[in-house]
Amino acid sequence: MYRTYKDLPSEPVAFQSTEDIMTGTWRTIRPVIDKGKCIRCYMCWKFCPDMSMIVEKEGDYPYVDLDHCKGCGICSNECPRGAIKMERETL
Amino acid sequence: MIDMMNANHAAAIAAKLARVDVTAVYPITPQTSISEKLAEMVQKGEMDAKFLTVESEHSAMSVLIGASYAGARTFTATSSHGLALMHEMLMWAVGARRPIVMPVAARTIGAPWNIWGEHQDVITERDTGWLQIFCENNQEVLDTVLMAYRVAEDPEVMLPIMVVEDGFIMSHTVDIVDVPEQDRVDRYLPPFRPKYPIDVNNPMRHGGLVMPDWWTEFRYLIHLSQEAARTKLVEAEKAFEEEFGRSYGGLMEYYQCEDADAILVIAGSAAGTAKEVADRFRSEGKKVGVAKLRVFRPFPAKEVRRLSEMTSTIGVFDRSYTFGDGGAMFNEVRSALQPGDSMVKNYVGGLGGRDVTVKYIEWIFEDLLKISAAGKVDRVVEWVGLKDGTGRW
Numbered sequence: 001m002y003r004t005y006k007d008l009p010s011e012p013v014a015f016q017s018t019e020d021i022m023t024g025t026w027r028t029i030r031p032v033i034d035k036g037k038c039i040r041c042y043m044c045w046k047f048c049p050d051m052s053m054i055v056e057k058e059g060d061y062p063y064v065d066l067d068h069c070k071g072c073g074i075c076s077n078e079c080p081r082g083a084i085k086m087e088r089e090t091l
Numbered sequence: 092m093i094d095m096m097n098a099n100h101a102a103a104i105a106a107k108l109a110r111v112d113v114t115a116v117y118p119i120t121p122q123t124s125i126s127e128k129l130a131e132m133v134q135k136g137e138m139d140a141k142f143l144t145v146e147s148e149h150s151a152m153s154v155l156i157g158a159s160y161a162g163a164r165t166f167t168a169t170s171s172h173g174l175a176l177m178h179e180m181l182m183w184a185v186g187a188r189r190p191i192v193m194p195v196a197a198r199t200i201g202a203p204w205n206i207w208g209e210h211q212d213v214i215t216e217r218d219t220g221w222l223q224i225f226c227e228n229n230q231e232v233l234d235t236v237l238m239a240y241r242v243a244e245d246p247e248v249m250l251p252i253m254v255v256e257d258g259f260i261m262s263h264t265v266d267i268v269d270v271p272e273q274d275r276v277d278r279y280l281p282p283f284r285p286k287y288p289i290d291v292n293n294p295m296r297h298g299g300l301v302m303p304d305w306w307t308e309f310r311y312l313i314h315l316s317q318e319a320a321r322t323k324l325v326e327a328e329k330a331f332e333e334e335f336g337r338s339y340g341g342l343m344e345y346y347q348c349e350d351a352d353a354i355l356v357i358a359g360s361a362a363g364t365a366k367e368v369a370d371r372f373r374s375e376g377k378k379v380g381v382a383k384l385r386v387f388r389p390f391p392a393k394e395v396r397r398l399s400e401m402t403s404t405i406g407v408f409d410r411s412y413t414f415g416d417g418g419a420m421f422n423e424v425r426s427a428l429q430p431g432d433s434m435v436k437n438y439v440g441g442l443g444g445r446d447v448t449v450k451y452i453e454w455i456f457e458d459l460l461k462i463s464a465a466g467k468v469d470r471v472v473e474w475v476g477l478k479d480g481t482g483r484w
Contacts, residue, residue, distance in 0.1 A: 008309065
């Protein structure tokens, strides 16, 4: 998009959505949801700081947007049923 | 309209004339009467601005950065510990390219406690990227605030500006000030129109993360803007002179400098004292001059080098000190000079509210003339008026 400093906006502003930035590559551990334990309370959805816990419609099980989840583990920490385990990423 | 006022009131009235939209000021000596005057004018309805009461200087600067993003013309003022507390957000204002204008009533920073004037607080913030302009008198403070908005908001600059007045010597001393008419100020200073205002219909991200691949380039843009400001400051002053008939010599004012045997580089109110002494010396046939260092950032290196064409001997007066090195103004003057240029000596004084008197300036000029005649600097740094028991002072 930009080649030299002359192409940059005169102020540090970004016009693209943060959705275009694949922060999922930063992750070293990933949340894995155990549907057997999940009660669909959506606390994980509420607490995720990156809106990476997706609930398509009420009543559905949540799933993780792995393109953006940085693996912070807040969802796992907040889950009242211990239904989210953080598993190490492997190559 | 000719009026009598101190530099703090001159600064506040300048903010009103500039039609500032948002102001947030946390009180600190000796700046406090700027915030009081603003509050009074807003409360009386004389000034159509939002006056936000904040819990610290850090918050004051943060508020202004946000307000400026929204398109508001913003104003605050501070001194000393307040400026130091603001430090983080001073850097942010530069990186975010917000054209905030802020008078600083320059003062010491403790410990021990001392509320009086010197330039240490301002000098300590020289590397933030703010433009820094030192004023000599109350009129210059009012005029410089108006010029500062014109330069800061220029699309090629978009950087914040500190307008420095000496604590107490100017902030609390009443002098004659010609207050310009509103319609003339409006003619001189168009409304602020930011290029990237916060707009729900045109979403964009401000203050996000810049990775190593582009950080250098954003820093380089700030460098280019500081360079552009050199010309913009001179142009803004020229336009000011055309409208109001007053000017201050651009980045560096040369006073009695032609064919001088010695020139003293000096900033702030003490420049006025030095000019007075230079006049007396000239009337006695002693050729001395004064170079008023008006703009400290961007540093007028070219203008300093011109001094070398006019004299063999340069003295630099610092009202602050960089420990382990020397006066900041001195070191910058010295680094602007090249091998074979003038001899240069540092005078450090006027600290913690100690007056820079006619007697001190006379001593400095005599000392510089001795150096000029001898062709040799006796010592690099002279602490003016130091009680060292030797009787030198």
